[in-house]
Structure formats: C-alpha cells, structure tokens
Amino acid sequence: MYDFELVKPKTLREAVAALQAEDAQALGGGQTLLPTMKARLAMAEQFVALSGIDEIKGVCLDDDGRICIGGGTTHATVARECAESYPALASLAGRIGDPAVRNRGTIGGSIANNDPSACYPAGALGSNATIMAEGPNGTREIAADDFFLGMFTTALEEGEIVSEVKFPVPERARYEKFIQPASRFPLVAAFVAKFSDGVRVAITGASSSGVFRWTEAEEALSADWSPDAVKGLTAPDAGEMISDLHGDGAYRAHLVKVMTARAVAAA
Amino acid sequence: MPKDTGIGASPKRREDVRFLTGKGRYTDDINVAGQAHVVFLRSDVAHGRIRGIDTAAAEEMEGVIRIFTAKDFEGVGGIPCGWQITDRQGNPMQEPKHPILAEGKVRHVGDPIAAVVAETRDQARDAAEVIVADIEDLPAVIDMKKAVAEGAPLVHDDLTSNLCYDWGFVEENREAVDRAISGAAHVTTLELVNNRLVANPMEPRVAVGDYAFHDDSSTLYTTSQNPHVIRLLMGAFVLNIPEHKLRVVAPDVGGGFGTKIFHYAEEAFCTFAAKQLQRPVKWTSSRSEAFMSDAHGRDHVTKIELALDADHNFTAVRTETYANMGAYLSTFAPSVPTWLHGTLMAGNYKTPNIYVNVKAVFTNTVPVDAYRGAGRPEATFQLERVIDMAARELGVDPVELRRKNYVTEFPYATPVAVEYDTGDYNATMDKLLSMIDREGFAERRRESEARGKLRGLGINAYIEACGIAPSQLVGQLGARAGLYESATVRVNATGGLVVMTGSHSHGQGHETSFAQVVADMIGINEDQVEIVHGDTANSPMGMGTYGSRSLAVGGSAMVKATEKIIAKAKKIAAHLMEASEGDIELKEGRFTVAGTDKSVAWGDVTLAAYVPHNYPLEEIEPGLEETAFYDPNNFTYPAGAYACEVEVDPETGKVDVLAFAAADDFGNVVNPMIVEGxxxxxxxxxxxxxxxxxxxxxxxxxxxxxxxxxxxxxRAHDLPMFQVDHSCQTPCTHNPLGVKGCGEAGAIGSPPSIVNAVIDALHSGGHDVPHIDMPLTPARVWHAMQGGAANLGSAQPAAGSGNTTHDRSVGAGDTATH
Known part of the structure; x- marks a missing residue:
C-alpha cells in the first residue's frame, strides 16, 4: 500500500467537500479498493472514508412505495432488512462474498465500482432502480438504465457519491447466480423482475461491457412469464461475452439462458 | 475398546493449543534486533535478455541500504539440484545453472532480477519499483511438446535443447512390452494432462538471515520441511559456509505440502546479505509472490496404453510422459516424474510388462517439484483412469477387472524395480464396498435423474511408496543425499525426556504422535515427553519430512534411540536392585526383577544416571542420552480403495461431490484421529x-x-462429509512400528475417483465422453458434453491434438480391439 491521507467525514456535505481535494477518492466498504491498494494497483493522495456518515446508512420506504437504501448500507443490513419487503434483493445481498465482505461492503460502493462481475448492478438494473448521486452541485437522480456505462464505468461524475438507491418493488423477482469457482463472483448471474408493465432481465458476469439488459428475454417473458419462454430464445452473442479461464463466450452465453430460466422458475 | 494413551490412542493434538489461539511461533514472528528487509524485483516477462539494470535512482531512495544484482553473486554457487537422472543413453541429465538472482536472462515470470535491502519493507518496495530493468523480450516456450520441437527458443542458451532428460524405465523391458502390446487382445489408450498446481500453504515462505561476527557464524530462520537439508545444500553448494558455522531453524511452519522441501534463492540471499551487510535481513513472501516463486506441482502430459488378453488379464502397460521442469531444476524436481512415478506404474496389479518413458522439459515457467504425493498421484491417476476406460470399452465391471488383476501374494517384485512387502488389496476393496452401498446406486441414480441430474460412481484402487528411502538404493538412482532419519532421546534426571528428531512437523502433529510412541515404550505419561524439531543446533542430522516418511523413518529412528535408552536404563536398574540385567523388565514405568517383588521406578533410574553415587561406573557411563540413525531397507506401500459419487448438472456442467469413501491400509496406526485428519x-x-x-x-x-x-x-462446502476407514492393516514388515505413512494417500487416490465418477455420470446421460482433463470445471464438463474441449486461454498442452474431447484424450485411432 502506498502512503495516503485518510479523512472520515460525519456528513455527506463534508464528504462531498473533502472529495474536492486534489487526487481524492471515496472509500466505501473497501472490499474492492483495499485489496487493490494493498496490491499497489490503486493509489490516491487522500481517501475519503464514507463509513462514518450515518445519513447514508439504512433502509426505508418512500411515498411511492420504493425501497430506499442508503449508499453506505452494508450488504448484511440489506439482506436482513429487505427480507420481507424485497426478498429477491435481500437474497442477492445475502449471497455476496462471505460474512466479512457483507458486513463491510456497501451498496453504494458496489454500484459505483460497477465491476462486470458484481451482483448489485444486476439488482439495480433489473429493478429499474434510481441512483441518487450527491455532488458539489447538489443531488442528481440517475435511472439505472443511464447509470451503468460499461465495465467499471458509470454515469457518476468526479466527486459524486452514491447517497441512495431507490428500488421499485416488482410483483415477482429472483436473482440466480452461477459462481466462478475461484473468486466466487458471478460467472454469470441473472436478475429477473416482473412488474405490472413488463419484465426486466439484467445479466452480470457475462458481458465484456458489464451488466446489461437482455431485451429479447424481457420481451419473451413479458408475453409469457415462464422458463420455457427463455429456453426457446437464442443465447446472446458469444462474441460479446467475457472469455477467460473459467468459461469462454459460448459457455457464458449458454449460462445466460440457463440462469435466466432458473430465475424465472424460482421467482 | 479405544485406548486412552500410547500407541493406538487419539489424544488431542497438543500443538493445536498454540495454533488455534494464535500463539504459534512462525518464521515471520521472528524479528532479530536491527534487521533490515529485502524486497525482490521480479521479472514480469517470461523470457528476456537483461540488457541492463539501472539501480541509481533506487539507491538514492529513503531507507535503502543496498541493492543487489547478479554481479554481486560472482563466485557464489547456484541453487543446487539434489537428484541426477541418467537418460536412456546413459548420459546425465542437462543441468543448467540456477543463479540466486537472474544472470543474463530472465526465464519465468517471477524470476528475481534484483534485491533491495532497506530499513523497512515498504521502503524496499518503493525502491524496487523505481529500478529500471532493460529487458529485451524473447519468445517464451510454455507448451512442453513445442519446447522440444526443432528450432524452439532455448530456455538456457548453454544447453543443447530444452530436453532435460529422456528416461526409459525399465529400458530392458521395452521390447517385451512392445511385443505384448502388439499381440494383445485389447489395448486401451488414453492421453491425459495431470494439471499443474500451486501448493498454497497457508503460511507463505519467509527467510531471516543473521550473521554473528563474534564467532563468524550464520543463522537462517526459514519456512522449511527439512532444515538440515537446507543447511547442507546452502552451506556446501551455494555460500561455502561449513555446517558447523551455519544454523538453520525452521520453527512452526504453516503447511508445506512439498513446496517447502526445496532450497530457494531467497534463503541463500538473506543468509548471504546478512553477512555482507552485517545486519539481519528478512524476507516475507506476499501471496502474489508465492504464486510465482514457490515451486509448482504435477504438470505432466501422458499417453498410457494398457494391453489385456482375451481373459482381461493385464499383459502390458506402456507410457510416454512429458514432465514440466519449469525454467530451472528445483531441488528434487528430476526425481518426481522418474523414480517417484515410474516405480509406481504397476499400481496394485500384477501386469508383467511395463515400460515408462519420461521426457523432462524446460519451459519458461516457475520450477516444478514435489507436491503432496509427488509422482505417485500422476502414476495412480493415469493407471486408474485407463483401467476404468478399459472396463467401459470391454463392458465389464471396473471393480472386478481390478480384482482380477490385483497382486495377491507378497512380497511381490514388480517389473518396475520395487518390491511390495505386504498388502491386501481385496480387503480394502471389500471394506470400501461395505461402506458405499453399491447395490443402492441404481436407485440413487434414478432419484438424481428425476431431479434432472446425472449421477456417477467412481471406484479405484491406489498404491504408493512412502517412507523414503533406502539410502544405498536411492544413491544408485541418482539421489545426491541419504534418506535416513535421526533422533536423539535425552532423558533428564527427574525422568522427563526430550526427543530431538530430524523429522519436521508442519501440520502433521508429531509433537503428539511421536510422544505417544516413546511414552508407550517406557510406560510413562505422554506429558513427560517433549518432541523438539526444526533446529539444526539441537537435532542430529536429519532429512526432514516429506513423502509420508516421518513415522516410518523418523519414528523408527526414535524407536531405536529409545530402545538404547531402555537397554541402558535396565543395566542401571539391575545394579540398583542387585539383579541380573537379563531379569529386568520394564512395564508401566517401573523396572522389576522377574520372579521377585523387587522394583524401582523409572525416575529412580534416571536420577541414578545423573547422580551416580550408587552406579556401575566401571561398566557404563553416567547420563542417559542416546542417538540413533535409521536407514530403511525398503519403501513402505500404503494402499487402498476409494469411491465417490457425483452429480453433474447437465445444464451447467457443474459437478457436486455427494459422497466420498476411503478405505486405506496404513499398517499400524499410532493416532487414529491424526490419521483421519x-x-x-x-x-x-x-x-x-x-x-x-x-x-x-x-x-x-x-x-x-x-x-x-x-x-x-x-473450500469446506465443496466437499462432502468423508467416510474414512483404516481398519484394514497389513503392518509394514521392515520397520519396528509396522507403519506405512498416511500423509499423501488422500491426494493420490482421490483424483481418479472423481474423474471416473464424472465420466460414469456423463455416460449415463448418453454422452460418450472418454475423458476430461482436470480440473473438471463446469465449463470443461459442459464443453465435453457438447463434444468439444475449449482450452480457455491456457497455453498449456492438451494431451492429444485436435479440438474434440475424443481427439484430445484418445488420439487418432489408437484404441483397438484385435
């Protein structure tokens, strides 16, 4: 690890201000960033720890019935507190990493990092969530469809913090993941959500462009909410899938179908 | 009735108290006053010519004491290889120099280029990052078959090729084997990869070098399975330090699995630099460094042919193996694919004709050496896979095919130069079958199929050679070391005793099980016995722990030393009781005179030995301390039968291991709990x-x-609850404890069980898949079910050419029924 300064603000406003410093970077639960720093693959002059900001922690309901999760809320908290209000999301959060990761890692950190194999981006995109970004110019609302811009890339601007993620609750939903044997991240995972006005399907782990909506499956499932509706589809283009030691594009494309059908069956 | 103490009892491991409470004393816990820290700059390319190393800026960095490169090691030896193989033509293997820091070229990712010694580890790391190594990239050779092809880039420019040796065993068998195969009723051919592994002990390697000016002596603290071997290799061959001026300490070691047997450059560096700088120098490997600097394991590509007559008797086995040596020869690397592999190719079977060919190859990869099982898993895997394949081709029961060919009479001299002293392979197979409800398998398979899963059952036998080794024999085979073991038993005046053993415990529980043996022999409490190991300053010259040899060889030395103690103690007891020495008996810690009620306690005798007021000084010396060296006259041959049941998810290719049973014959067992562990x-x-x-x-x-x-x-959740049994016991005939060794059996016997079971499962689903190379990851299994086999970005070789599973593992039409 390289030397750095650490500040730990108590309020969102202080954190936004601290991130204005030259070469400053936000530090959420640190479950990706700390190992990367230890490997000397990440460095910044100043890290702004978000873990002391109470106002971005916790889960509540807004007037529209959306579940609002503070950006600094840990996976373990979401797994516990959303178990009844949004079981599919709670199940997603409860299967990230291991207990140590779940008690440190946060939804805001996961979404801001947008690892192509992370779980939360699929939950947010599949749920049509809204991401609240707090920056020097105030608060922005960003639809999940506009937020995830590709591998490790999001619509967040320099200095913005994910303060909250708002999830509409679907009629039925499920997250099914097939883990990569070494990292235990998703090799391919599918989040399916059935709303009154249609179905959303978000896929993580598979694409070299990061999380994506599988629109063919959404259309088919909107017309016929059944695993068989997925089985009849052509798998996504293998050429656009990640290919590595753990599975080539053809295998991942195949798993997209399998995991989506299983998610529908289990929803 | 299980015993509470002594041989056969299962007292809890005394060392676990400190391990489980975080109080172990590992090498990284050792900090010598004034120590500096070294960080190695390692190559990030696999093959390149070093045009220059600019350390000027790094030397100016804060805290930097000195930066070393290869030029600082002129006149210092290279890392030696401990085993010389003679090839088919009678020539010695090609043996390249293995410098401490890269000379002229880098030969694998992780090859150390420079070493920065600084006040702190972070300062050393900072400075290492600003060293500019000007390296001209050269094409790398990774695939062994390409490495030995005409015109391949040379890993070592001063060698004639990348072939280390081409070994034939037994060369005299070759023609008979060829004849038997060409005349066989059936030949089953299998080509396979034994996958390269990283040992990954929980504790990464650490070395601390220290130099004492006052007596010109060096001390190395290191994570080693055999500190005496390191002292000999490093002192005599690398740094020219006589053994009496060099102490090597291997304290608590957090797992070895073979990879901590070898002498590594970092150990030599820290010892060397400590003297140069007159300061202790410490190196602690990071996990990332461990991946690219600890010796790897396995990495064989093998073609095996099994010939059978019309009655399904095995008539011949012929193999051709490419064995990866990596970029340099690690300490015992040449012996692994040869003597530790070729000698086991008979397996549990009375095959009369066997010929093994091994081509050892240099590549631009980390050196490969022994890893849990070392050669024997490679032998077992290919044999137990090809037998399963033959049974499938012939439509016979794989268990019956094995039984038909089992060796049943002992001693049995194999056609590959070893003699099995004892065993009962039908007994372990019977025991296994009693554990697994084979009759109920068909019903269980139907139940799996009802859930959309394919269920498979894999059964196999294994044999291994442990307790290495008879020194004269291995000397003839090219070992540059003896493989005896030693023990000193030092009895104190008050009756407690310390055993200083040349064996080394790095997880095996010697402190508990060795104490059980000695306490049992004398009849005292186990807490009267302390087991000390891991320090050349107090133990007699020992060869360390690997190859499941500790109890069979080290334990035997300890028994011999304890026998000497008892013999002397009886003389003292006879004197004290004014009786004839021949009438003295030792039982439960008391000496008695046969036929009388006279007795003296163990403690009375030990006190007399050190306070010899009433003592036969004209006959024996005072004191009670004895040393024994034990050199075995054969290997030991643990054997057994393993079974597993798997379920394959045909949609994803994922394999779940549902049950695993192991019936082992380890001979006598000292601590059943430790053996099960x-x-x-x-x-x-x-x-x-x-x-x-x-x-x-x-x-x-x-x-x-x-x-x-x-x-x-x-991880734990990848594994089922194991059923293990060691009740089949044919005691070793040639060591005093009748023990065989149990440390590697599980790693040797289980890979074929898994693969046999997966292939069985796939066939039950109508997939004619002859073989899948390990590891059977979901992607590989799924591809095999589709009829293909993706290499998934890895440049390591497929066994056969072609992209289909069949082409890769069977080759082009080599399987034939005549």
Whole structure:
C-alpha cells in the first residue's frame, strides 16, 4: 500500500467537500479498493472514508412505495432488512462474498465500482432502480438504465457519491447466480423482475461491457412469464461475452439462458 | 475398546493449543534486533535478455541500504539440484545453472532480477519499483511438446535443447512390452494432462538471515520441511559456509505440502546479505509472490496404453510422459516424474510388462517439484483412469477387472524395480464396498435423474511408496543425499525426556504422535515427553519430512534411540536392585526383577544416571542420552480403495461431490484421529486438483491464475462429509512400528475417483465422453458434453491434438480391439 491521507467525514456535505481535494477518492466498504491498494494497483493522495456518515446508512420506504437504501448500507443490513419487503434483493445481498465482505461492503460502493462481475448492478438494473448521486452541485437522480456505462464505468461524475438507491418493488423477482469457482463472483448471474408493465432481465458476469439488459428475454417473458419462454430464445452473442479461464463466450452465453430460466422458475 | 494413551490412542493434538489461539511461533514472528528487509524485483516477462539494470535512482531512495544484482553473486554457487537422472543413453541429465538472482536472462515470470535491502519493507518496495530493468523480450516456450520441437527458443542458451532428460524405465523391458502390446487382445489408450498446481500453504515462505561476527557464524530462520537439508545444500553448494558455522531453524511452519522441501534463492540471499551487510535481513513472501516463486506441482502430459488378453488379464502397460521442469531444476524436481512415478506404474496389479518413458522439459515457467504425493498421484491417476476406460470399452465391471488383476501374494517384485512387502488389496476393496452401498446406486441414480441430474460412481484402487528411502538404493538412482532419519532421546534426571528428531512437523502433529510412541515404550505419561524439531543446533542430522516418511523413518529412528535408552536404563536398574540385567523388565514405568517383588521406578533410574553415587561406573557411563540413525531397507506401500459419487448438472456442467469413501491400509496406526485428519486433508487436495485447481499460463508465459481470484482452492462446502476407514492393516514388515505413512494417500487416490465418477455420470446421460482433463470445471464438463474441449486461454498442452474431447484424450485411432 502506498502512503495516503485518510479523512472520515460525519456528513455527506463534508464528504462531498473533502472529495474536492486534489487526487481524492471515496472509500466505501473497501472490499474492492483495499485489496487493490494493498496490491499497489490503486493509489490516491487522500481517501475519503464514507463509513462514518450515518445519513447514508439504512433502509426505508418512500411515498411511492420504493425501497430506499442508503449508499453506505452494508450488504448484511440489506439482506436482513429487505427480507420481507424485497426478498429477491435481500437474497442477492445475502449471497455476496462471505460474512466479512457483507458486513463491510456497501451498496453504494458496489454500484459505483460497477465491476462486470458484481451482483448489485444486476439488482439495480433489473429493478429499474434510481441512483441518487450527491455532488458539489447538489443531488442528481440517475435511472439505472443511464447509470451503468460499461465495465467499471458509470454515469457518476468526479466527486459524486452514491447517497441512495431507490428500488421499485416488482410483483415477482429472483436473482440466480452461477459462481466462478475461484473468486466466487458471478460467472454469470441473472436478475429477473416482473412488474405490472413488463419484465426486466439484467445479466452480470457475462458481458465484456458489464451488466446489461437482455431485451429479447424481457420481451419473451413479458408475453409469457415462464422458463420455457427463455429456453426457446437464442443465447446472446458469444462474441460479446467475457472469455477467460473459467468459461469462454459460448459457455457464458449458454449460462445466460440457463440462469435466466432458473430465475424465472424460482421467482 | 479405544485406548486412552500410547500407541493406538487419539489424544488431542497438543500443538493445536498454540495454533488455534494464535500463539504459534512462525518464521515471520521472528524479528532479530536491527534487521533490515529485502524486497525482490521480479521479472514480469517470461523470457528476456537483461540488457541492463539501472539501480541509481533506487539507491538514492529513503531507507535503502543496498541493492543487489547478479554481479554481486560472482563466485557464489547456484541453487543446487539434489537428484541426477541418467537418460536412456546413459548420459546425465542437462543441468543448467540456477543463479540466486537472474544472470543474463530472465526465464519465468517471477524470476528475481534484483534485491533491495532497506530499513523497512515498504521502503524496499518503493525502491524496487523505481529500478529500471532493460529487458529485451524473447519468445517464451510454455507448451512442453513445442519446447522440444526443432528450432524452439532455448530456455538456457548453454544447453543443447530444452530436453532435460529422456528416461526409459525399465529400458530392458521395452521390447517385451512392445511385443505384448502388439499381440494383445485389447489395448486401451488414453492421453491425459495431470494439471499443474500451486501448493498454497497457508503460511507463505519467509527467510531471516543473521550473521554473528563474534564467532563468524550464520543463522537462517526459514519456512522449511527439512532444515538440515537446507543447511547442507546452502552451506556446501551455494555460500561455502561449513555446517558447523551455519544454523538453520525452521520453527512452526504453516503447511508445506512439498513446496517447502526445496532450497530457494531467497534463503541463500538473506543468509548471504546478512553477512555482507552485517545486519539481519528478512524476507516475507506476499501471496502474489508465492504464486510465482514457490515451486509448482504435477504438470505432466501422458499417453498410457494398457494391453489385456482375451481373459482381461493385464499383459502390458506402456507410457510416454512429458514432465514440466519449469525454467530451472528445483531441488528434487528430476526425481518426481522418474523414480517417484515410474516405480509406481504397476499400481496394485500384477501386469508383467511395463515400460515408462519420461521426457523432462524446460519451459519458461516457475520450477516444478514435489507436491503432496509427488509422482505417485500422476502414476495412480493415469493407471486408474485407463483401467476404468478399459472396463467401459470391454463392458465389464471396473471393480472386478481390478480384482482380477490385483497382486495377491507378497512380497511381490514388480517389473518396475520395487518390491511390495505386504498388502491386501481385496480387503480394502471389500471394506470400501461395505461402506458405499453399491447395490443402492441404481436407485440413487434414478432419484438424481428425476431431479434432472446425472449421477456417477467412481471406484479405484491406489498404491504408493512412502517412507523414503533406502539410502544405498536411492544413491544408485541418482539421489545426491541419504534418506535416513535421526533422533536423539535425552532423558533428564527427574525422568522427563526430550526427543530431538530430524523429522519436521508442519501440520502433521508429531509433537503428539511421536510422544505417544516413546511414552508407550517406557510406560510413562505422554506429558513427560517433549518432541523438539526444526533446529539444526539441537537435532542430529536429519532429512526432514516429506513423502509420508516421518513415522516410518523418523519414528523408527526414535524407536531405536529409545530402545538404547531402555537397554541402558535396565543395566542401571539391575545394579540398583542387585539383579541380573537379563531379569529386568520394564512395564508401566517401573523396572522389576522377574520372579521377585523387587522394583524401582523409572525416575529412580534416571536420577541414578545423573547422580551416580550408587552406579556401575566401571561398566557404563553416567547420563542417559542416546542417538540413533535409521536407514530403511525398503519403501513402505500404503494402499487402498476409494469411491465417490457425483452429480453433474447437465445444464451447467457443474459437478457436486455427494459422497466420498476411503478405505486405506496404513499398517499400524499410532493416532487414529491424526490419521483421519491427514486423509481428510489429502482428499481435499485431491478433489481440489480434480475439480478446481488449475495453474495456467498463457502463450506469452503470463500466469493466468496468479491469485485466488483465478486459482480455485477447495473450500469446506465443496466437499462432502468423508467416510474414512483404516481398519484394514497389513503392518509394514521392515520397520519396528509396522507403519506405512498416511500423509499423501488422500491426494493420490482421490483424483481418479472423481474423474471416473464424472465420466460414469456423463455416460449415463448418453454422452460418450472418454475423458476430461482436470480440473473438471463446469465449463470443461459442459464443453465435453457438447463434444468439444475449449482450452480457455491456457497455453498449456492438451494431451492429444485436435479440438474434440475424443481427439484430445484418445488420439487418432489408437484404441483397438484385435
């Protein structure tokens, strides 16, 4: 690890201000960033720890019935507190990493990092969530469809913090993941959500462009909410899938179908 | 009735108190006053010519004491190889120099280029990052078959090729084997890869070098399985330090699995630099460094042919193996694919004709050496796979085919130069079958099918050679060391005693099990016995722990030393009781005179030995301390039968291990709990190899699986509850305890069980898949079910050419029924 300064603000406003410093970077639960720093693959002059900001922690309901999760809320908290209000999301959060990761890692950190194999981006995109970004110019609302811009890339601007993620609750939903044997991240995972006005399907782990909506499956499932509706589809283009030691594009494309059908069956 | 103490009892491991409470004293816990820290700059390319190393800016960095490169080691020896193989033509193997820091070229990712010694580790790391190494990239050779092809780039420019040796065993068998195969009723051919593994002990390697000016002596604290061997190799061959001026200490060591046997450059560096700088120098490996500097394991590509007559008797086995040596010869690397592999190719079977050919190859990869089982898993895997394949081709029961060919009379001299002293392979197979409800398998398979899963059952036998080794024999085979073991038993005046053993415990529980043996022999409490190991300053010259040899060889030395103690103590007791020495009996810690009620306690005798007021000084010396060296006259041959049941998810290719049973014959057992633990650990590593672990390089020689993000270690939830049994016991005939060794069996016997079971499952689903190379990851299994086999970015070889499973594992039409 390289030397750095650490500040730990108590309020969102202080954190936004601290991130204005030259070469400053936000530090959420640190479950990706700390190992990367230890490997000397990440460095910044100043890290702004978000873990002391109470106002971005916790889960509540807004007037529209959306579940609002503070950006600094840990996976373990979401797994516990959303178990009844949004079981599919709670199940997603409860299967990230291991207990140590779940008690440190946060939804805001996961979404801001947008690892192509992370779980939360699929939950947010599949749920049509809204991401609240707090920056020097105030608060922005960003639809999940506009937020995830590709591998490790999001619509967040320099200095913005994910303060909250708002999830509409679907009629039925499920997250099914097939883990990569070494990292235990998703090799391919599918989040399916059935709303009154249609179905959303978000896929993580598979694409070299990061999380994506599988629109063919959404259309088919909107017309016929059944695993068989997925089985009849052509798998996504293998050429656009990640290919590595753990599975080539053809295998991942195949798993997209399998995991989506299983998610529908289990929803 | 289980015993409470002594041989056969299962007292809890006394060392676990400190391990489980975080109080172990590992090498990294050792900090010598005034120590500096070294960080190695390692190559990030697989093959390149060093045009220059600019350390000027780094030397100006804060805290930097000195930066070393190869030029600082002129006149210092290279890292030696401890075993010389003679090839088929009678020539010695090609043996390149293995410098401490890269000379002229870098030869694998991780090859150390420069060493920065600084006040702190971070300062050393900072400085290492600003060293400018000007390296001209050279094409790398990764695939062994390409490495030995005409015109391949040379890993070592001063060698004639990348072929280390071409070994034939037994060369005199070759023609008979060829004849038997060409005349056989049936020949089954299988080509396979035994996948490269990273040992991954929980504790990374550490070395602390210290130099004492006052007596010109050096001390090395290191994570080693055999400190005396390190002292000899490093002192005599690398740094020219006489053994009496060099102490090597290996304190608590957090797992070895073979990879801590070898003498490594970092150890020599820290010892050397400590003297140069007159300061202790410490190195602690990071996990990332461990992946690219600890010796790897396995990495064979093999073609095996099994010939059978019309009655299904095995008539011949012929194999051709390419064995990866990596870029340099690690300490025992040449012996692994030869003597530790070829000698086991008879397996449990009375095959009369066997010929083994091994081509050892240099590549631009980390050196490969012994890893849990070392050669024997490679032998067992190919044999037990090809037998299963033959049974399938012939439509016979795989268990009956094995039984028909089992060796049943002992001693049995194999056609590959070893003699099995004892065993009962039908007994372990019977025991196994009693554990697994084979009759109920068809019903269980139907139940799995009802859930959309394919269920498979894999059964196999194994044999291994442990307790290495008779020194004269291994000397003839090229070992540059003896393989005896030593023990000193030092009895104190008050009756307690210390055993200083040349064996080394790095997880095996010697402090508990060795104490059980000595306490049992004398009849005293186990807490009267202290086991000390890991320090050349107090133990007699020992060869350390590997190859499941500790109890069979080290334990035997300890028994011999204790026998000497008892013999002398009886003389003292006879004197004290004014009786004839021949009438003295030792039982439960008391000496008695046969036929009388006279007795003296163990403590009375030990006190007399050190306070010799009433003592036969004209006959024997005072004191009670004895040393014994034990050199075995044969290997030991643990054997057994293993079975596993798997379920394959045909949609994803994922394999779940539902049940695993092991019936082992380890001969006599000292501590059944520890033995079971050893088998559990071995099974976890064997199943890890079969399903998860894969050390992969790409074509440029970059390590693809360089961290736990890509190298899959087995975890508890990957494994079923194991059923293990060691009640079949044919005691070893040639060591005093009748023990055989249990440390590697699980890792040797289990990979074929898994693969046999998966192939069985796939066939039940109508998939004619002859073989899948390990690890059987979901992607590989799924591809095999589709009829293909993707290499998934790895440049390591497929066994056969072609892209289909069949082409890769069977070759082009080699399987034939005549």
């Amino acid at each position: 050893q088998v559990h650990g071995g099974l976890a590593q064997g199943i890890g190899q079969a399903l998860l672990e894969n050390c992969a390089y790409d074509e440029e020689g970059q390590l693809l699986s360089a961290s736990y993000m890509d190298y899959a270690m087995p």
